[in-house]
Amino acid sequence: MKGQLKSRIGTQKLIILATLAALFTFFSMMRPNFASYLNLMTIALSTCVNGILALGATFVITSGGIDLSLGTTMTFCSVMSGVSFVSWGFPIWLAIVFGFAVGAVCGGISGFAITKMKLPPFIATMAMQMMTKGLSLVVSGIKPVYFTGSENYKKIAMGNFLGIEGFYNAFILFIIIIVLAHLTYSKTLLGRYTTAIGSNQEAARLSGIKTDKWKILIYAVSGIFSAAAGLIMSSRLGSAQPQLGAGYELEAIAAAVIGGTSMSGGEGTIIGTVIGAFIISVLTNGLRTMAVSTEWQTVVTGFVLALAVYFDKLRRERRERA
């Protein structure tokens, strides 16, 4: 039985890993440049931002909720960080920390609205999405906030790690964040309670867990992931772009769901989500190298999402019957 449990979790990861491999092979055969070192690095770089957002989504969705403010909170964090650096004269390290604090507060407010004001998560985080989107524009005056004066800021994401050409620091940050997320998700109290609340919130509450407090924390964590994504994004561009961000949350949720996170809560893995994020990037990038238009890329991604959730549902039903 023990082996069965292990193999079951394994099966799911194996399936998505195989999907990723299949996509990869397909695009490499169709377009030889697809597998070039440079293109692989491009894929990896584009996965960083979405992947980190998807990690936040994994926590929230596992707890039985949803966060639609991931993308715009990301932007808001980097705008606030930039403004504090450029206009308020914060040292760069403090500006970065400030960005994270903004993320945590935004998430915390969503969590508060959900638990104490009893708003549905969909509405609470949609409201947060609109507010952060608007505030980003207001604070920045609808102009990009350039991190001028800190030459090293761009290197946070775009510097070459150990001087390896094309191997950006962003990857190392991404890996560190994945490891942290994995540890938090599977080894800490927060992760355990996230799963417990998503599995059966009422049972968790009756077990004496302060579910409200933990849910607020879970949304705050999601905000922190947004801030981390914002840091990489703005470092890559050398500026915080106030008009970016909307729509990123959906891609992040899609990555988490393709990676096996259950929309009804209680189930998911960090590794699965990372693979899910790569599937989306490979798909988008591959279609682009095949000169498929952006519009059609979106159509295909939507189709893949529906297909992934459908197969996951079949798998779950089979398990429930067994």
Add this chain to the structure above:
Amino acid sequence: MTDNLIRMIGISKEFPGVKALNKASFELDAGEVHALVGENGAGKSTLMKVLTGVYTKDEGEIFYKGRPVGIHGIRHSQSLGIVMIHQELNLMNHLSVAQNIFIGREEHGRIPLFLNDQAINKKAAEILGRLNMDIDPTVRVGLLTVAKQQMIEIAKALSYNSEIIIMDEPTASLTDTEISDLFRVIRILRDEGKGIIYISHRLEELKQISSRITVMRDGETVRTLVTAEASTDTIIRLMVGRELFIQKEHSALPQDAPVLFEARGIRCGRLVRDVSFQVRKGEILGFAGLVGAGRTEAARAVYGADRMSKGEVLVGGITVQVESPADAVRHGIAYLSEDRKQYGLLLGLDVETNTSIASMKDYLRGKLFINFQKARQNAEKKTKELDIRTPSVRQLVRNLSGGNQQKVVLAKWLTRNCDILIFDEPTRGIDVGAKNEIYRLLRDLAAAGKAIILISSELPEIIRMCDRVIVMCEGRVTGEVTGDEINQQRIMQYATAREENGLEAGA
């Protein structure tokens, strides 16, 4: 007026492991109110579900107006004119009275696709008028009182030209004036020649409204009495049956055992109106009563699962604030829900997680990380102690049997070191062997000095296990029995004792 509307003869129905109905019979005349009584699990609902086609019978025959019929499904029984009004009303609060009555049978106006609400309003007004009910057909159902909503259900039944109306505990949530209104309407229906089956445990009420009473026990119809000739004592005796000999467990409760837990004047919602009780160290206190007496609700209130509106909770003689389950657990109170799947377990997670989930703070390494090794050792220890049969502590709880799931919930609370354990129907849905194990565990826990509250609808279980029994009826404690007084007759008397002036709103 004595035409047979319904005759059910020799009806049997078996579910895996239980014979729910055993050659039960029942008959209903036109123009009659026929009461159906029995303890929890006597087979009343099953019999009615056979009549309305929710269940198909294994054996027996049903005659409708003298002709044998097979009843296939609710739609079929409805078309025959049999309607059941459940305790939980099935109305759509956002629609109007008339829209509710004619749901699924809407009328169209002259313009195609557009609904003609005026037509159904008129029809609804007719029916309501027939019942002498002053209700506006255009008002939204959600704005009406429960009593009026019930009238809407009755009106809906009439709109289908129903001949037979089954009412399940219709007065459970009504005030005295509302009850007399309901009885007035029932009498109108009776005089129109409808047959009414009236399920209730309020024996005084049955005397007012019914002409005959059929008593059920253990899936059999014991006897049908003419109401005018039946005394309350006779009815109770028939419900309870021959006093079965139940071996009482030896109680090891010392005379001077200290009071560990006390509740004073608990009020919470409509179902807990004034509940006080004490439990001593090493004592098993039973909570008996019929379904809907408010026992579970009282337990949830003292546990902080629902916020009590009034009352005091004392642990070890000291008043404590219990505003959430987290507070209760901190004071050593544990609640094992009757619905363990919904409220007790994380089904999709494993035994190890479920045992440690209420005590995670004791299973940390440092402040942040879970000490899996310690959690696993504890889970393995508890699995052994409670004899939880699982291939490993990594097994998902979903895959365990009911008895073993119950033990996992218990393991969770023993891990938390709770001293006051509230068991709500701990043996529901558990096979006989596992039941005995749970009983043994309860005894062991009491002997180890825990204070145990046992809520159970199975009287034999209460009689066998408890040192003392509190009996509830309609949100109040109506009696307390100890020692030799713990017997079925006595408990049933208290359980059906509806207090005079018991309902606030009636005054």
